[in-house]
Amino acid sequence: MTDQYKEFSEHLRKIGVLGSIGALLGWDNEVYKPEKAAGIRAEQNALLSGMMHEEFTSPDFEKIVEGLSADKSLSKEQAINVKKVHEDLLKQKKFSKEFIQKQSMIISEAFGKWHAAKTQNNFSLFEESLEKVVALCKESAEILGYEEHPYDALLDMYEPGMTTKKLKVIFANVKEQLVPYYNSLLAKKQVDNSILHHKFEKQKQWDISIELLKQMGYDFAAGRQDYAPHPFSVSMHPTDARITTRVDENNLCELIWSSLHEGGHALYEQGLDVRYFGQPQCSAASLGIHESQSRLWENNVGRSLVYWKANYHLLQKTFPETFAKVDVMDFYKAINKVQPGFIRTNADEISYHLHVLIRFEIEVALMEDKIKVKDLPDFWNAKYKEYLGVDVPTNTLGVLQDVHWSHGSLGYFPTYSIGSFYAAQLFAHAEKNIPQLKAKIENGETGELLSWLRTNIHIKGKLYTSEEICEQTTGEGLNFDYFMKYVKAKYDVIYA
Amino acid sequence: MTDQYKEFSEHLRKIGVLGSIGALLGWDNEVYKPEKAAGIRAEQNALLSGMMHEEFTSPDFEKIVEGLSADKSLSKEQAINVKKVHEDLLKQKKFSKEFIQKQSMIISEAFGKWHAAKTQNNFSLFEESLEKVVALCKESAEILGYEEHPYDALLDMYEPGMTTKKLKVIFANVKEQLVPYYNSLLAKKQVDNSILHHKFEKQKQWDISIELLKQMGYDFAAGRQDYAPHPFSVSMHPTDARITTRVDENNLCELIWSSLHEGGHALYEQGLDVRYFGQPQCSAASLGIHESQSRLWENNVGRSLVYWKANYHLLQKTFPETFAKVDVMDFYKAINKVQPGFIRTNADEISYHLHVLIRFEIEVALMEDKIKVKDLPDFWNAKYKEYLGVDVPTNTLGVLQDVHWSHGSLGYFPTYSIGSFYAAQLFAHAEKNIPQLKAKIENGETGELLSWLRTNIHIKGKLYTSEEICEQTTGEGLNFDYFMKYVKAKYDVIYA
Numbered sequence: 001m002t003d004q005y006k007e008f009s010e011h012l013r014k015i016g017v018l019g020s021i022g023a024l025l026g027w028d029n030e031v032y033k034p035e036k037a038a039g040i041r042a043e044q045n046a047l048l049s050g051m052m053h054e055e056f057t058s059p060d061f062e063k064i065v066e067g068l069s070a071d072k073s074l075s076k077e078q079a080i081n082v083k084k085v086h087e088d089l090l091k092q093k094k095f096s097k098e099f100i101q102k103q104s105m106i107i108s109e110a111f112g113k114w115h116a117a118k119t120q121n122n123f124s125l126f127e128e129s130l131e132k133v134v135a136l137c138k139e140s141a142e143i144l145g146y147e148e149h150p151y152d153a154l155l156d157m158y159e160p161g162m163t164t165k166k167l168k169v170i171f172a173n174v175k176e177q178l179v180p181y182y183n184s185l186l187a188k189k190q191v192d193n194s195i196l197h198h199k200f201e202k203q204k205q206w207d208i209s210i211e212l213l214k215q216m217g218y219d220f221a222a223g224r225q226d227y228a229p230h231p232f233s234v235s236m237h238p239t240d241a242r243i244t245t246r247v248d249e250n251n252l253c254e255l256i257w258s259s260l261h262e263g264g265h266a267l268y269e270q271g272l273d274v275r276y277f278g279q280p281q282c283s284a285a286s287l288g289i290h291e292s293q294s295r296l297w298e299n300n301v302g303r304s305l306v307y308w309k310a311n312y313h314l315l316q317k318t319f320p321e322t323f324a325k326v327d328v329m330d331f332y333k334a335i336n337k338v339q340p341g342f343i344r345t346n347a348d349e350i351s352y353h354l355h356v357l358i359r360f361e362i363e364v365a366l367m368e369d370k371i372k373v374k375d376l377p378d379f380w381n382a383k384y385k386e387y388l389g390v391d392v393p394t395n396t397l398g399v400l401q402d403v404h405w406s407h408g409s410l411g412y413f414p415t416y417s418i419g420s421f422y423a424a425q426l427f428a429h430a431e432k433n434i435p436q437l438k439a440k441i442e443n444g445e446t447g448e449l450l451s452w453l454r455t456n457i458h459i460k461g462k463l464y465t466s467e468e469i470c471e472q473t474t475g476e477g478l479n480f481d482y483f484m485k486y487v488k489a490k491y492d493v494i495y496a
Numbered sequence: 497m498t499d500q501y502k503e504f505s506e507h508l509r510k511i512g513v514l515g516s517i518g519a520l521l522g523w524d525n526e527v528y529k530p531e532k533a534a535g536i537r538a539e540q541n542a543l544l545s546g547m548m549h550e551e552f553t554s555p556d557f558e559k560i561v562e563g564l565s566a567d568k569s570l571s572k573e574q575a576i577n578v579k580k581v582h583e584d585l586l587k588q589k590k591f592s593k594e595f596i597q598k599q600s601m602i603i604s605e606a607f608g609k610w611h612a613a614k615t616q617n618n619f620s621l622f623e624e625s626l627e628k629v630v631a632l633c634k635e636s637a638e639i640l641g642y643e644e645h646p647y648d649a650l651l652d653m654y655e656p657g658m659t660t661k662k663l664k665v666i667f668a669n670v671k672e673q674l675v676p677y678y679n680s681l682l683a684k685k686q687v688d689n690s691i692l693h694h695k696f697e698k699q700k701q702w703d704i705s706i707e708l709l710k711q712m713g714y715d716f717a718a719g720r721q722d723y724a725p726h727p728f729s730v731s732m733h734p735t736d737a738r739i740t741t742r743v744d745e746n747n748l749c750e751l752i753w754s755s756l757h758e759g760g761h762a763l764y765e766q767g768l769d770v771r772y773f774g775q776p777q778c779s780a781a782s783l784g785i786h787e788s789q790s791r792l793w794e795n796n797v798g799r800s801l802v803y804w805k806a807n808y809h810l811l812q813k814t815f816p817e818t819f820a821k822v823d824v825m826d827f828y829k830a831i832n833k834v835q836p837g838f839i840r841t842n843a844d845e846i847s848y849h850l851h852v853l854i855r856f857e858i859e860v861a862l863m864e865d866k867i868k869v870k871d872l873p874d875f876w877n878a879k880y881k882e883y884l885g886v887d888v889p890t891n892t893l894g895v896l897q898d899v900h901w902s903h904g905s906l907g908y909f910p911t912y913s914i915g916s917f918y919a920a921q922l923f924a925h926a927e928k929n930i931p932q933l934k935a936k937i938e939n940g941e942t943g944e945l946l947s948w949l950r951t952n953i954h955i956k957g958k959l960y961t962s963e964e965i966c967e968q969t970t971g972e973g974l975n976f977d978y979f980m981k982y983v984k985a986k987y988d989v990i991y992a
Contacts, residue, residue, distance in 0.1 A: 017543050020536060021517060028520060036718040037736035040516060040773075047513050051547075222532040240533035277536075 004071070005078055008064050009279060012085065015055050016278025020236040022048045027234045027242055031226045057092055065089055077281060080463050084280040094143050103140075106132045107408045114406035121396040123377050130405060131373045134366050137410045141367070151367045154411030158287040159418060161465040164364060166478075167414055170421065173480040174357050179387055181488065182350050185338050186389075188495045193334035196252045198322045205247055208314055209259035215311075216297060217450040218243075218263045222270050231258040233294075235269035237277060242266070253335065257298050264297030265290060267450065271458025280462035287412070289457065289466045291419020292426060299349050299420070300427040300486070301449070305332045306442035333494050340388040342397055350487055351388060353420065358383045359402075359413040366410070418478065422470060425482035426457070429474045498567070501574055504560050505775060508581065511551050512774025516732040518544045523730045523738055527722045553588055561585055573777060576959050580776040590639050599636075602628045603904045610902035617892040619873050626901060627869045630862050633906045637863070647863045650907030654783045655914060657961040660860060662974075663910055666917065669976040670853050675883055677984065678846050681834050682885075684991045689830035692748045694818045701743055704810055705755035711807075712793060713946040714739075714759045718766055727754040729790075731765035733773060738762070749831065753794050760793030761786060763946065767954025776958035783908070785953065785962045787915020788922060795845050795916070796923040796982070797945070801828045802938040829990050836884040838893055846983055847884060849916065854879040855898075855909040862906070914974065918966060921978035922953070925970045 001009075025044055033041060055061070068074065068082040095103075110129040117126035141150035149164040156162065213225065228244035235241040243262035248254040268290060276282040284290045301307050305328070312328045323331065338348045344355040362379065365371040371379055380399040381392045392398035404412050431437045434448050441449070456473045467477045497505075521540055529537060551557070564570065564578040591599075606625040613622035637646035645660040652658065709721065724740035731737040739758035744750040764786060772778040780786045797803050801824070808824045819827065834844045840851035858875065861867040867875055876895040877888045888894035900908050927933045930944050937945070952969045963973050 014543065017536070017539050021521065021540050021544070024521065024524060024540075025517065028524070032720060032722075034716065034718050034720055034736055034738075036715070037733065040513070040733040040735055043513050044517050044520075047510065048517070219532070220530065222530050224528060224530055226528075237533065237536040239536055240530055242530075 001078075002071070002073065004064055004067055005074065005082075008061075008068055008082065008085075009276070011055065011061050011064070012278035014278070015052055016237075016282075018048055018052045018055065020240075022052070023234050023236045024240075027236075030228045030230070030232065031244060053092075056089070062089060077463060081276070081279045081281055084462060091144060094145075099139070099143065103136055103408065106136050107406075110406040110408065111403070114400065114403065118396050118400040121394045121400075123395045123400060126400065126406070127373055130376075133405060133408050134373060134410070136408060138367065149367070151364055151411060154363075154367075155414065156411075158409075158412050158415050159466060160286055161467050162286075162288070162414070162418070167360060168364075170417070170478070170480050171357050171360050171414075173484070174353050174417070175387075177480075177484050178350060178353060178487070181484075181491075182338065182340075182354070183389075185350070185491055185495050186340065191333045191337040191494065192330075193337040195322055195326055195331070196334050197250055198252075198319070199249060200252050200319055200322070202247045202249055204318050205252070205255045208318060209245060209255055211314060212256065212302075212311065213243075213259055213263045215444060216260070216263055216267070216301075216446055218266055219270055223266055225259065225262075231262050233262040233265035233269070235266065238270050238272045238274040238282070241269035257302060257335075260302040261294045261298035264294035267297070267453070268293040268458050271454045272461055273459050276461065281460075283462040285457075285460065285462050285464065285469055286466040287415035288418035288422060289469060291415055292422035293419075293453065293457065295420045296423040296427055296453075300423055301441065301446065303332075303335055303349065304438075304441065304490075305329070306438045308332050308335075309442045310444040336490070336494050338491070338495075340390050342384055342388070342390050342392045343401060349420075350491070353417045354387045356413050356417040358387060360417075363410050363413065418466075421478060421480055421483045422466065424486040425470065425474050425479060426453075428482050428486070497574075498569065500560055500563055500567070501570065501578075504557075504564055504578065504581075505772070507551065507557050507560070508774035510774070511548055512733075512778075514544055514548045514551070516736075518548070519730050519732045520736075523732075526724045526726070526728065527740060549588075553585070558585060573959060577772070577775045577777055580958060587640060590641075595635070595639065599632055599904065602632050603902075606902040606904065607899070610896065610899065614892050614896040617890045617896075619891045619896060622896065622902070623869055626872075629901060629904050630869060630906070632904060634863065645863070647860055647907060650859075650863075651910065652907075654905075654908050654911050655962060656782055657963050658782075658784070658910070658914070663856060664860075666913070666974070666976050667853050667856050667910075669980070670849050670913070671883075673976075673980050674846060674849060674983070677980075677987075678834065678836075678850070679885075681846070681987055681991050682836065687829045687833040687990065688826075689833040691818055691822055691827070692830050693746055694748075694815070695745060696748050696815055696818070698743045698745055700814050701748070701751045704814060705741060705751055707810060708752065708798075708807065709739075709755055709759045711940060712756070712759055712763065712797075712942055714762055715766055719762055721755065721758075727758050729758040729761035729765070731762065734766050734768045734770040734778070737765035753798060753831075756798040757790045757794035760790035763793070763949070764789040764954055767950045768957055769955050772957065777956075779958040781953075781956065781958050781960065781965055782962040783911035784914035784918055785965060787911055788918035789915075789949065789953065791916045792919040792923055792949075796919055797937065797942065799828075799832055799845065800934075800937065800986075801825070802934045804828055804831075805938045806940040832986070832990050834987070834991075836886050838880055838884070838886050838888045839897060845916075846987070849913045850883045852909050852913040854883060856913075859906050859909065914962070917974060917976055917979045918962065920982040921966065921970050921975060922949075924978050924982070 022045065025041065025048070029041055065082060065086050068078075069086050071082075074082065106129070110126075110133050113126045113129040117123055137154055138150060141153035144153040144156070146153040146156075151164045152162075155164065155167070210220075210225065214220065222239045223241045223243065226242070226244050227246060229246065231243070231245050233241065233243045243259065243266045245255050245258040245262060268284060272282045272284070274282065308328055308331060312323070312331060315331070316323045336349070338350055340351050340354075341347060344352065347355055358380065361383065362371065362376065365379075366373070377395050377399050384390050384392050384398070402413075404410075430449055430452050434440070434452055437449060440446070457469060460469055460472075464472065471477055518541065521537065521544070525537055561578060561582050564574075565582050567578075570578065602625070606622075606629050609622045609625040613619055633650055634646060637649035640649040640652070642648040642652075647660045648658075651660065651663070706716075706721065710716065718735045719737045719739065722738070722740050723742060725742065727739070727741050729737065729739045739755065739762045741751055741754040741758060764780060768778045768780070770778065804824055804827060808819070808827060811827070812819045832845070834846055836847050836850075837843060840848065843851055854876065857879065858867065858872065861875075862869070873891050873895050880886050880888050880894070898909075900906075926945055926948050930936070930948055933945060936942070953965060956965055956968075960968065967973055
């Protein structure tokens, strides 16, 4: 390693350590922070992010990065690390201090307004702030630059390389293939999932989730699970990747699949290459790839029949009064019941993407000036009626349900769907590459699957874009057909 | 406020925020950190403490402090804040970078050696490291300077203003008055405390501690309680002062009094003046004063008869099988049984100070070159035989029991006894100042006591030394007679 590259990696490591401290503050914030500590926590966060920004944009570091950008002696991986950091640096430099300050003011105001609007079911309280957020995103896109569509600049922050054009094709598939298929399922005789709504002691649900997490390979010596109002995963470092979950005594669906989902995220983080901590090589490739890992474990594995053939005995032993006499096939059908609703986070595996489709259409329309913020509630409700067939009862349960826009995060929602679509494509190839994968899962053996993900996804970090990783692993870029095929194979049986 | 004072307080606030982040890392470390995260945690700590040191010793800040030191327009409190910070700065500047590095190396090695020695009951594994620590402390004392005794320089770090001379007088009292009194108690008919060793469900013990903490005024919106192997309190900020406790299903003594003790520490931190966060005015006066707050709640309140007259019903209701037919007086006697042992942290309220006396004598002898490190085990065991009448079975349970010396903390132990002695003196004056205090405690009302502590101790922060605070509150400096009187009045009744 050259001295300059050593300086480069040590400086990034320092920023990484600062980031890891910030991540711990974030974890504590959601899990254990006392109420009155909100003020000091805000100060701690502001100080840390200011320091990280200062370190990243320091002239000395810039010089090093520029020097390395012209260095032909770097290894292939080193050169990619430098290139990615250089790109980030150039992006950060595009924003003036005034813009950053304005952005921070608009966003911190927007969150409060959104919260009030949602609590009081009064969209007009959020309207003006949301207009500012949209204007800010447009300005951001202009500052960052784009080739075809301003929305591309926003997408690129969460899913490097993704474009509006590609997404339009994908979501056209959702609209043309998934929506009619979904409606065909709804027309069939409905699955009965009432067994999932018996009473399930919280501690027992918790114990099952710990057992399942261990089984999937989540390393509790490099992470932990706690309760939080909104399940999330947060990684300080590959040796400290934590998850949270939530529990409902009257609904078995809550805890187990939250744990599997967040466990999938954390497996990715635990699998990053710790030697390069702070560098792109030890960072997640994209939100879409991150989500592919959580969805794969939650759905492709965790809602499959083979998985429950392996694990149903745990439920039967723990909750015999509910499950002793219920066949695993009936349990499998129950956990996969499709049911249109108006809340994204409660949606089934298929209709979930109809929720995302609506947000995608709205975000693109906003960026194209084809819709005004004040018309969002009506637009929203009409789309829910059109795609999901449901009447949205209130704005609180409709256009105001999600926090993302108040964070200024336009371009984020599509990564949720991308994650599921990648998951289907990756899982299909895992099945090709790992002999008897389903039989192994049915035997409670998911170790080979994890190794396959470690080698093909985790260890690569951010050396490649999500599209590149997908190509390396499956021989082609993101292809919606895999998801459609997966869904049909599964639900044709469930709704036979 | 002058501009310069504003800069001064803002810079200290920044250092305070960094410190508060470090405190959260420390909390997490003891409570929730996954095992494998030890490495990244060490990096996080090193980075933060380096930054704090850099900020505190920055030439710009030094200039401000020097400017303010000559500023006659400051308020009395401002002038004290400046003076204390200036003193700290001058101290820090005395240590060369080489010394700091050597110190850090010796200490980090010492902890590992001590741990191995304790685990393997092999003092010789620690011997060389401890010799280095003692040499380091001597060097430290010479660098810092002192008037009469090198040990004074060490004491001053934990208990500003305390001297070897004063302590020798205090511990002579312990030896001449407390030791014989203790032996007279041991000669009497022993108290039966077997009721404390029944089976007590952990969750129920926990619930009682929460109830008692709330009752004493601990603000759970500005703190929280968790389990940890070693109970401690840690404060990020007056709005985030947390405690931990531990539980033993077969020993009621563990949880409740750990919680009261740590709760006393946390009440102090919650009572500091948040407006001056980062400045001495919003810091604890000394370890001794800190300990006086924990001991006062743990012992003077929490092991008093009136306190249990108010709260015994909680125990009787929760554990009727044990306490329904036991009189509160018998319970009171049980929790105050004296019993000589060889472990400091398990000691009763009286013999505790015999443990500290031994450490004090050893530390002074080391500083005076009157004893060699290699002779410590024999010296230790002889002293335990002499003062406590016990045979120390192993070095693990003897000279190796405490971690402090491995941290380089000579001069720390005396603050534990100072805390109890201050507590007795303060409580005696609280009784004078608050009409019917004991009757109020018997009624479950400790609010006035807390207010009295807030006004007389907490809100003053580090504006004054412990001795000064004691004089302001009780009309005289630390006086061992209060403790002796308290102990006699209490134990003469228990052992009547």
